[in-house]
């Protein structure tokens with residue numbers, strides 16, 4: 001026998017899980033998980049993101065993976081897409097960096113500039129190894 | 134938290150095409166790859182696109198995979214769940230556009246649909262009451278028990294304009310009011326889940342996909358009319374639905390949502406399942422109640438109506454599964470919301486089981502007033518193999534055929550009756566140029582003749598006589614007088630039968646006579662079956678110009694009816710031919726024709 005309050009509790013707890021099955025307007029955190037990404041350590045990054053999202057009890061966030069984003073040397077790559085905002089691409093991620101992105105960007109709405117991929121004149125300028133040669 | 138969720142259809146259609154093996158294979162593969170803690174696998178009710186089963190949907194992308202096989206699972210896991218790439222090879226082609234996965238609402242099949250009764254089907258796990266609760270489950274019951282008087286519930290249902298989905302289209306609110314009125318020590322609420330129309334599976338899908346919504350609605354009905362006991366009458370041929378109903382009843386009892394003192398309000402209600410043996414007549418309400426009482430499933434004259442004297446002589450409310458499936462939504466969203474969907478006299482939506490000669494065989498739910506054209510072409514994907522659309526059969530053995538020229542008719546109770554068919558419970562069978570309308574009428578009468586309970590003479594004897602005449606016509610032995618005889622018999626049977634079964638049984642004959650009389654005449658006068666179905670009127674013939682004299686047909690014929698010599702000439706001996714069609718399928722040059 002459950003009381004009306006207990007039923008409400010069950011509703012709330014189950015909804016978080018079930019609601020992912022509907023198309024919604026939510027923030028998406030996408031991790032590049034092709035062979036290149038996985039080899040560069042994308043899996044621990046993904047797990048850290050999921051862990052952080054769960055710890056912070058974030059509701060409207062989807063963690064998804066995608067294939068090769070195209071700049072394999074910058075993997076692991078994480079993209080954050082907030083509804084109505086431009087996509088932000090973070091490169092060379094680690095679990096620690098990823099947790100910071102979740103906290104500051106996904107929750108706080110502030111892009112973590114130092115991890116972001118910048119493109120100027122068609123060149124990725126924060127890729128120093130390429131700049132040198 | 135799960136980052137991805139895989140929904141696998143567990144409706145009867147997909148289960149029989151192996152979806153539970155796929156679920157098992159998927160779970161094994163996820164374990165093997167060590168991602169079983171990140172990806173959740175859920176078995177749901179019917180998604181509707183049964184022709185493409187087994188169906189698997191993966192969220193958050195919403196990728197719709199069709200005809201998935203066990204062998205596909207490793208690749209699907211590797212590509213989609215590990216690398217995050219849509220596996221294009223398996224994705225339903227219509228759901229992808231320029232490499233972007235369209236949301237399911239954008240896909241033709243779903244775009245024009247509106248899911249009210251099927252709201253949770255294909256979304257929740259029907260064997261887990263928590264998931265039902267998460268989508269506002271039992272909130273309508275809570276609202277009714279804590280804030281509404283029984284009269285208020287009834288007036289909401291009346292205001293919504295909901296009409297019975299079991300075929301008759303009787304106003305539901307009025308029926309509740311009539312059953313609430315009599316004073317009695319005991320009243321009953323019955324759910325009619327007999328679903329006997331050939332080709333219909335709407336009610337089964339609702340019970341398989343969302344059993345709790347029917348339980349909740351029956352409780353609300355019980356509160357409204359003053360009953361404490363409910364029965365669900367369901368055919369034993371629906372084992373998955375029966376199992377999920379039993380699970381739902383047990384879980385609801387555990388949570389105190391069924392039984393004594395529900396939600397602490399003092400309201401009491403209990404539901405039992407009664408299995409039927411699958412007789413069409415047992416869907417008729419008085420026969421159904423006899424069957425529940427343990428008597429032979431035969432109808433009795435009305436009045437008295439069940440509202441006054443039903444089960445064991447007590448006032449009884451009987452509604453169809455889909456009717457109940459609308460109740461919780463009306464209570465939560467309001468009567469006005471519901472009354473705004475559909476047409477003036479037919480409110481809300483209707484679920485149809487789309488079958489026959491149609492690309493997207495399956496389950497669809499549309500607002501009342503949607504045209505037949507939209508259902509067949511926009512939702513159903515048209516007629517396969519470039520064949521010509523000929524007619525649609527609605528209402529099963531009680532209904533009739535709608536010819537192609539009436540394709541723009543809006544689907545609602547009154548339009549369908551006005552053209553000699555009826556809504557019925559929602560079977561919709563599409564016919565193309567290869568269907569013979571005389572044969573279609575014969576099929577339904579043959580069904581009726583078997584299913585007539587025998588209690589009244591017009592139905593028992595009359596339908597048999599009609600069937601004999603139809604069989605005579607399909608053998609090419611009919612006369613023009615027979616058509617008049619059919620019409621006279623039909624009128625008599627309709628006017629004098631005891632129950633709805635006999636009263637509607639002639640409809641398929643009458644409607645085909647009305648719209649396809651020339652086909653009857655072709656059988657009688659020209660001794661031809663224009664669609665090439667009625668065997669007795671067919672002759673297989675070899676076209677000498679196309680024939681290359683290879684002799685393959687003669688070697689394939691099981692009764693050696695094709696005579697001739699290689700490189701010379703072959704002919705079909707009509708006396709020996711059994712019209713099996715083997716020669717026609719074997720001929721590589723399409724030189725054999727049936728006429």
Ligand SMILES: Cc1cc2nc3c(=O)[nH]c(=O)nc-3n(C[C@H](O)[C@H](O)[C@H](O)COP(=O)(O)O)c2cc1C
Nearest residue numbers: 297298299325328329416417418452453456633634
């Ligand atoms: C021969 C015959 C078969 C019927 N079969 C069904 C059936 O399978 N399911 C159903 O709900 N109603 C069936 N009905 C209609 C029921 O008698 C009854 O009208 C219906 O259950 C009332 O529910 P509703 O008002 O919600 O439609 C049948 C009627 C006849 C005459």
